[in-house]
Structure formats: structure tokens, C-alpha cells
Amino acid sequence: MIRLPDSLVRHLFEPLWDRYEGSVRLATLARLRQSQWRSRAEIEAGQNLLLRQLVSHAAATSPFYRSRFAKAGIEPSAVRSIADLADLPLLTKDDVREHRDRIVSTAYRPDQLVLAKTGGSTGVALRVYCDRKGIQLRAGAALRADEWSGWRLGQPLASIWGNPPRPVTLKNKVRRLVKDRVIYLDTMHIDDQAVDDFLAEWRTMRPGLLYGHAHSIFILCEILRSSGISLNPSGVVATSMMLIESERRVIEEVCGIKVTNRYGCEEVSLIACECEEHRGMHLNADHNIVEFLRDDGTACAPGEDGRIVVTELINRGMPMLRYEVGDRGVPSDRDCPCGRGLPLMEHLTGRVADFLVATSGHRVAGISIIENTLTRLPGIAQMQVIQAEARLLQVNLVPGSEYGRETESALIASLQDYLGDEVQVRVEQVAAIPQEESGKYRFTICRV
């Protein structure tokens, strides 16, 4: 592959591509670079303005919301802020599955919408549309978050995914050569040859950003570390929600810089991302309103773990008002030392489907279990805990060189400590933890 100078791509090909596509992507990036420094109050005023516009648009053009507003007794013109929507039922994944065509705005023709399909933790695909301008606005916000990692527009990318997309059409091949400039490592087929090929491409392209699921980046870095090879990107962005501390350290050792943890989903795009301070994740408040709710539906206090509910303000093709993402996280009222006015989320607690249930009935975040066993006990390279029945845990474990009876006993004791003494633990040694179809890894799976 030919490597064009970064400045040429940044100043010529990137803007030309937007002009060719009639896209507001880079204009959005320029706007968001400015708006991130506005005060909290100014950002909130901007959110409320977009919310009022979206609510009136949804009431006028979405049959689903028209009847929801009426049933909830909400007068669309009276909505001034998200608090005015407290009586609007949450938009669940089941709602999206059952009523998708009625949620879509009648102001858009099918060819003006882009489909995003998600795997979904239940295995049933969820299909969500976004209008073309919304896609461009999302892309602009993603670029700003990419820049927080240290990457600069115009630098090539290295993407670590399962089943990465390959350019097929001529347009996409040209785009890959002059603009996107991405090299891929497919984590579905990772072996010595694949890593060698990837490294050869890396040396030619010298990517500025290493990007992918946290655990996939970790697997690559673990292989490189054992061979004494280091990488030198300007930024590392981990997009999987489970960035395990021990894995983070390996990635940072191999790449020589801090990992930028990011959180989002296909349905509403980027939700939160760390800045260069790495002290919590900034909410993408220019484009979203994020609520953290208790189980009774009231708002969490700062520092209190709750269900994450997102209203995406920029998708007019298929308005997503109070969408329950299926994850839990902790809101914050801290100011970030970086000075940005975008509010912070302390951290993500995990995917609801990844919480295990203790015999006493309380739920335990999968990541806490993994971090307190995998990281602390010697000889566990990787593990996955599946709660097959209320009192039965299946542990798939990749043993390291120090693994032995003592570790196994300690592991079982620790899991029983978390979930209850009556819980039976079956440990099975495996060669690798399998990925899901999307290339994502799940460290805990709750089937009860």
C-alpha cells in the first residue's frame, strides 16, 4: 500500500471527500472542537433546544411517539427539558423490535435512512435506522473523541476486530487508499502469520490510532509483548465496554501510551469517552442526553450506579427518545481537570446481561468478579464465567504456567464468596475463550 503524507490527507483528501459526499462530518468536528469548552449551563441549553425540536418532530411525524405522548399525557410543546419527559415510558429493545416501522419518521423515505444492525445480548438482532445527516453528525463526534486519544485527522488507523469490513467497490477501495487508510487485524483468525502480516503493514502505514475491542487489542499486545515488540501509535481507543485493568496495563506497556476507553452502541452511537486526563468518561452531550436511573425510574445521585438511558438528539429519521441501552453506569458531578464542560460518567458498571445473580438475590457486576479473580490469582491467563443455573457456575479457563490446584481452590472460594456458598463451580480448562459473532468477548454470561 502507498503511504500518502498525513498533511495531504488531512488538508486535501478528507475535505474533498466530504465535499464529494455533501457531508457535514468535518464541519461537525470543527463545531464540536469549539463547543466542548463551553460551560455546563451552555451545553445544557443546547441540549434542551435540540430536545424541543426532536420532540416536536417526533410528535408530528412518528405514529409511535404521537400515541405514546398522548397516552402519557405529555403535551409535546410543553417539553422544555428531559425532566418533562419523566412520564414517557422508556423505549426498550422490545419496543424497537415490535414497533420499528411506526417509530421511523414519516418525513423520511426508506432510501434516506441507513440501517444499523446489532447482535444484541439476547441473540435477536435489533435493527435501528438513522438518517444520512445523523450518520455524518455521529461521524464528526467520533472524530472528536478519536482526537482525545492523541490521534490527529489524516493519520492512518489500525483496526482490531472480528470479521473487519473489506472494501469491495471501487469507490470504497479509493476511499481506503486516499482517506481512511486503515489496516486490519481480524481477531477471528489470529495466528503468527496474521500477526506478521499485520506488523509488516504497520511498518509501512505507521498508523496513528490503534482501535478495536479492548480484549482484542489486548490479545494482539500480549503476543507482541512476548516477542519483545512494541508499537508506537499516537492514540489507542478501546471500544468494548469491558476494559479490564490488567489488560489495560499490557496494552499500555506495548504501546507506550494510555488507553482511551470509549463507550457506545450501534443504536445511539458514541455515548461517552475518556479525554487525555483519563479520569472518567465525558458524555457526548452535544448529541445525546444521558440519564442514569434507579430501578424505580427516578434519577440516580452522582456516584450511584443505575440503568443508562439515552435520548439521541440528532437522529431524526428514527427518533430514539429515552432508549434503555441495557447497560449500567455511574454518573458524576465532578469537573474534569481538562476544562471541558461536557459532563462526566464515573465509569461503566457493565452490560445488564453480564451481571451474575447471587443466591441472596443481589446482582454482581461481571467485571468485578473477573478483576478480583483473574488479576489476583496466579496462573489464570483468561477466563469466562457462565451462570448456567441459579446455583451452577461453569468456568471456562485458559491456564497459565503457574496454574494449579491451589489457584483452582482459591478461584472457587472467591466465586462462592461473591455469589453464595451453595453455588457449585465447575472449572473446565480450555485453549481459548471463544468470541461472539461480532468479534466481541464476554467474560461473564448470565443465563438465569
Ligand SMILES: [Zn+2]
Ligand atoms: Zn476531560
